[in-house]
Amino acid sequence: MNDKNSRKKMLNTGDWAVEAEGLVKTFGDNRAVDGVNLNVRAGTIYGVLGPNGAGKTTTIRMLATLLRPEAGSARIFGHDVVRESQIVRQLIGVTGQYASVDEALSATENLVIFSRLLGLGHAEARRKAAELLEEFGLTEAAKRPLKNFSGGMRRRLDLAASLIAQPPLIFLDEPTTGLDPRTRNQMWQTIRRLVRTGSTVLLTTQYLQEADELADRIAVIDHGQVVAEGTGDDLKASIGSSSLQLKIQNPLELEEACRTVEHVLNVKATVSPEGGKITAPMADADRVTDLLIVLRNAGIHLAELSVQKPNQPWMKSF
Amino acid sequence: MKNTMIKPVADRQLTNYVSFGQSVRNSFTMAYRGILKIRRTPEQLFDVTLQPIIFTLMFTYIFGGAISGNVQSYLPVIIPGILVQTVITTSIVTGVQLREDMDKGVFDRFKSLPIARIAPLAGALLADTIRYTIATVLTFTMGYIMGYRPDGGLAYVAIAGILVIVCSWAISWIFAFFGVIARTASSVQGISMLALFPLTFLSNAFVPVNTMPDWLQWFVKINPVSHLVTAVRNLANSGTFGWDFAISLIGAAVIVAVFAPVTVRAYMRRT
Numbered sequence: 001m002n003d004k005n006s007r008k009k010m011l012n013t014g015d016w017a018v019e020a021e022g023l024v025k026t027f028g029d030n031r032a033v034d035g036v037n038l039n040v041r042a043g044t045i046y047g048v049l050g051p052n053g054a055g056k057t058t059t060i061r062m063l064a065t066l067l068r069p070e071a072g073s074a075r076i077f078g079h080d081v082v083r084e085s086q087i088v089r090q091l092i093g094v095t096g097q098y099a100s101v102d103e104a105l106s107a108t109e110n111l112v113i114f115s116r117l118l119g120l121g122h123a124e125a126r127r128k129a130a131e132l133l134e135e136f137g138l139t140e141a142a143k144r145p146l147k148n149f150s151g152g153m154r155r156r157l158d159l160a161a162s163l164i165a166q167p168p169l170i171f172l173d174e175p176t177t178g179l180d181p182r183t184r185n186q187m188w189q190t191i192r193r194l195v196r197t198g199s200t201v202l203l204t205t206q207y208l209q210e211a212d213e214l215a216d217r218i219a220v221i222d223h224g225q226v227v228a229e230g231t232g233d234d235l236k237a238s239i240g241s242s243s244l245q246l247k248i249q250n251p252l253e254l255e256e257a258c259r260t261v262e263h264v265l266n267v268k269a270t271v272s273p274e275g276g277k278i279t280a281p282m283a284d285a286d287r288v289t290d291l292l293i294v295l296r297n298a299g300i301h302l303a304e305l306s307v308q309k310p311n312q313p314w315m316k317s318f
Numbered sequence: 319m320k321n322t323m324i325k326p327v328a329d330r331q332l333t334n335y336v337s338f339g340q341s342v343r344n345s346f347t348m349a350y351r352g353i354l355k356i357r358r359t360p361e362q363l364f365d366v367t368l369q370p371i372i373f374t375l376m377f378t379y380i381f382g383g384a385i386s387g388n389v390q391s392y393l394p395v396i397i398p399g400i401l402v403q404t405v406i407t408t409s410i411v412t413g414v415q416l417r418e419d420m421d422k423g424v425f426d427r428f429k430s431l432p433i434a435r436i437a438p439l440a441g442a443l444l445a446d447t448i449r450y451t452i453a454t455v456l457t458f459t460m461g462y463i464m465g466y467r468p469d470g471g472l473a474y475v476a477i478a479g480i481l482v483i484v485c486s487w488a489i490s491w492i493f494a495f496f497g498v499i500a501r502t503a504s505s506v507q508g509i510s511m512l513a514l515f516p517l518t519f520l521s522n523a524f525v526p527v528n529t530m531p532d533w534l535q536w537f538v539k540i541n542p543v544s545h546l547v548t549a550v551r552n553l554a555n556s557g558t559f560g561w562d563f564a565i566s567l568i569g570a571a572v573i574v575a576v577f578a579p580v581t582v583r584a585y586m587r588r589t
C-alpha cells in the first residue's frame with residue numbers, strides 16, 4: 001500500500017504505456033471483446049478485473065500483437081499494435097495464462113533459446129539465463145525437464161522468460177491463479193519489484209482483493225466491456241455495502257425496533273414511509289445474529305427479513 | 319531481481335523491420351531448438367532408426383528370392399528403394415510436429431518476440447534434415463552389413479544420399495503446408511500417409527516395373543518417386559548421373575517453388 005502511494009507521487013505526467021480505444025474481437029456470434037477502452041500510465045500497475053470468460057485474455061492478446069483486433073485501435077508507448085507490431089514486440093514481455101515455455105526442454109535451454117532469439121550472443125545468453133534462474137529461485141531445477149515442474153515453478157520460469165529483454169511493459173495474464181498463498185505472495189513481491197525498476201505492469205485477475213492490493217488503477221471487465229474503472233478505493237466506494245431490511249409484525253413497536261437496530265449494528269437506520277419497514281446498511285454481517293437475538297429477547301416479532309445486495313451489476317461476479 | 323532501472327523507451331533503438339541477417343540467425347536458433355528437442359526426446363527418432371533396419375531386413379528376405387533369384391542380387395535394387403521410401407516417409411514428421419508446436423503455449427511466446435516470423439517454420443525444416451541424414455546413413459549401413467557393395471563407390475553413394483535428403487527436404491514443404499492448414503496433428507499424419515502410401519508403393523522401389531499391368535506401368539513411370547529411385551540406383555550402383563537425376567532435382571525445385579510460398583503465406587495468416 002505504501003509502495004502504491006509513493007509511486008503515485010513520482011509518476012511522471014502524460015506518458016501512456018497503453019492506449020486502447022474500442023477494441024473488438026468476436027468468435028462467431030460471441031463478442032468476446034466488445035469495445036474495450038484502456039489507458040495505462042507508464043510506471044504503474046494496472047489491473048484488469050473480471051470473471052472467467054469476461055474477455056481479459058483476448059484483450060491482452062490483442063494488446064500483445066498475438067491477435068488482430070477487428071475494430072478499434074491500440075497503441076503501446078505510442079506505437080500502433082497492428083501497423084508497428086514489430087516495434088511493439090520490442091517493448092513488451094508477455095506471460096500468458098498458460099505457461100508459454102517449451103515442455104520438452106530444460107529451464108536453462110528455454111531461457112538460452114529465447115535470449116538467442118532476442119539477439120544475445122552465445123555466452124551472453126548463458127549468463128542471462130543463469131542470472132534469471134538465480135533471481136527466480138530456479139537454479140537447482142535448471143537442468144531438469146519442465147515436465148517435473150510445479151505450477152508455481154512454471155509460472156516463475158515463464159515470467160523470467162518475459163524479462164530477458166527488460167521490456168518496459170509487461171503483460172501478466174492471471175499470474176496468481178492456481179498458486180498457493182505463499183507462492184502468490186512471492187509473485188506479488190516480484191510484480192512490485194518490477195515496477196520499482198521502471199516497468200509498467202498490466203495484469204489480469206479474477207479477484208477484487210488482488211487487484212486492490214496491487215494495482216494503481218483497475219478496470220472491471222465483463223462480457224467484453226469495461227463496466228467500471230478507477231482506483232481500488234473508487235471501486236470499493238461505488239460498491240457500497242449490502243443493506244438489511246426488516247418488517248415487524250406490530251407497527252407500534254416500530255420505533256423501539258429501529259432504536260435496537262441502530263444500537264446493535266451501530267449504524268443509522270431509516271424507516272420507510274409506507275410503514276413497518278426498517279432499512280439499515282449492513283457493514284458487518286456477523287452482527288445480524290446479535291440483532292436477531294436482542295429483538296427476540298425484547299419480544300419484537302419479525303414479519304420479514306431480507307438483505308438487499310449492492311446495486312452494482314458487475315459486483316455479482318465476485 | 320536487481321533494482322537497476324530499465325532502459326527508458328525513449329532511449330531504445332526501435333525498428334519495425336527484420337533484416338535478412340536477423341531472419342537467418344533466428345531460423346538457425348529455431349533449428350538449434352529442434353535439435354535440442356531431438357536430443358531431449360530421442361524416442362521420437364524411433365521411426366527413422368527402426369524403419370530402415372526393419373524394412374531393409376524384411377523386404378530383402380521376403381522378396382529377394384522371388385524377385386532377383388537371391389538376396390545378394392536383390393540388394394542393389396532394394397536398398398535405393400528402401401532409402402527413398404524411408405527418408406520421404408520421415409519428412410511427414412515435419413508437418414506433424416509443426417502442427418503440434420503451433421498448438422503449444424510456447425508458440426505464443428515466439429509470436430510475441432521481435433523475431434522474424436518465418437523463423438519457427440524455417441527452423442523446423444532445417445532441423446529435420448538431421449532425421450533424413452540419420453535415416454540415410456542407417457539404410458546404407460544396414461545394406462552394407464547384409465552384403466551390399468555398391469559399385470559406384472563411396473563418393474557416389476554419398477551423392478545419392480545427399481540427393482535423397484535434398485528431395486525429401488523439398489517434399490517436406492508439402493507436409494509443412496498440411497501442418498499449417500490442418501486442425502490437428504493426427505489429421506496431418508493421416509492426410510500425409512494417405513498421399514504418400516500410393517506414391518512410394520506404386521513405384522519401382524521394390525519390384526521391377528515390367529511385372530506390372532500396363533495401366534499401372536504408366537503411372538509408375540511418371541511417378542517422381544520412381545525417378546528418384548532410379549537416380550539413386552544409377553549413382554550408387556554404377557556411378558552415373560542420368561536423366562533421372564536431373565528430373566529428380568527439377569521435381570524438387572518445382573515442389574519448393576510451389577509449396578514454399580503457399581506454406582509461408584498460410585503460415586503467416588495463421589500466426
Ligand SMILES: Nc1ncnc2c1ncn2[C@@H]1O[C@H](COP(=O)(O)OP(=O)(O)O)[C@@H](O)[C@H]1O
Pocket residue numbers: 027030032033050051052053054055056057058059
Ligand atoms: N480461440 C477462441 N475461439 C473461440 N472462442 C474463444 C476463443 N478465445 C476465447 N473465446 C471466448 O471468448 C470469451 C472471452 O474469453 P477470454 O478472453 O479467454 O476470457 P477471460 O480471459 O476473461 O477468461 C469467452 O466466452 C471464450 O469462450
Ligand SMILES: [Mg+2]
Pocket residue numbers: 053056057058097173174
Ligand atoms: Mg483468461
